[in-house]
């Protein structure tokens with residue numbers, strides 16, 4: 001059968017889409033299957049999942065349409081109404097090929113248990129230059145605004161040894177950058193018998209030569225002294241940390257159920273920026289959480305001001321049915337949340353400019369990702385999105401030495417360094 005996987009949502013979902021694509025290739029028979037890998041992180045994500053299913057139903061009336069993942073666990077009924085034939089939740093996602101085969105033959109499979117991650121491996125290549133490697137699932141943090149932990153099941157981690165084998169396969173498939181993903185990477189290894197930490201996992205992964213590694217989002221409690229020291233000495237561990245802050249006010253952080261104080265966050269971020277060569281920082285902030293007043297917001301701004309993040313993702317709190325925060329008193333009006341969001345967005349532009357300006361003229365390593373007009377665009381190891389206008393052909397997926405030469409608003413222009421002395425390797 002011809003199988004198509006359409007994915008919404010986070011990097012973990014994108015990894016799982018690749019896994020499903022590789023597994024579904026083997027289903028025998030004629031006809032088409034469209035799998036929609038849904039997301040339920042916000043009401044908008046639920047709507048997008050339903051919309052995509054309805055559109056596929058219209059365009060492919062004969063096809064088998066299967067909705068899988070977080071949206072199925074969170075909001076089943078709407079997906080059926082939108083036109084899905086079969087719903088498969090996160091618990092059964094990894095055995096989707098068997099479930100589809102049973103469905104097509106009129107049988108049904110007994111309900112399974114949450115599977116260990118060790119059977120979930122991809123070989124690549126991914127459609128994009130960057131590969132993803134999922135090493136963790138589940139979260140026991142139970143943040144009061146978040147729905148993800150409710151639909152992702154218990155903590156499960158992939159052993160360092162199996163993750164290394166998967167990384168090796170991805171390197172052999174041609175990838176030069178692998179992004180390590182999980183639902184809550186700070187909880188990596190807690191469920192494994194030897195309780196390896198992220199630093200142990202990454203040390204094992206670094207034995208695969210010729211690739212660099214990047215972490216997706218990491219909560220501050222995950223930045224241990226061991227991990228910080230690995231970042232500081234290992235150039236193949238990309239020196240960019242996306243560390244969600246959410247709020248700079250301890251009262252709000254505690255109401256959110258976060259596991260750190262504002263001071264702890266600031267200290268970890270500062271240490272990272274000071275000790276890791278070429279380090280930059282990204283953060284998430286949620287504005288308008290119930291009880292966030294002017295003073296709380298000012299504390300958030302002040303904390304970020306001292307860190308000048310390269311990227312800031314700003315979310316406006318919206319009450320998500322089924323989460324404790326939806327019932328909290330002192331809800332902030334939509335207008336006020338929008339005002340705080342736009343004030344922060346303006347400040348974030350300035351912080352980003354300053355973060356990038358620190359690297360003007362510095363040799364960096366660019367992953368060549370895509371062509372945009374006459375330019376090649378990609379990300380440096382410290383996650384600056386850079387475009388280079390290159391007359392000599394560059395190859396997608398390769399890593400080339402560059403220098404950042406111009407910044408204008410969100411645009412960063414670089415040149416490729418083709419002589420060793422430009423890179424500082426040799427005396428000129």
Ligand code: SF4
Pocket residue numbers: 139140141142143146147148149183184219
């Ligand atoms: S740490 Fe909090 S926000 Fe992140 S997945 Fe867990 S519950 Fe959700």
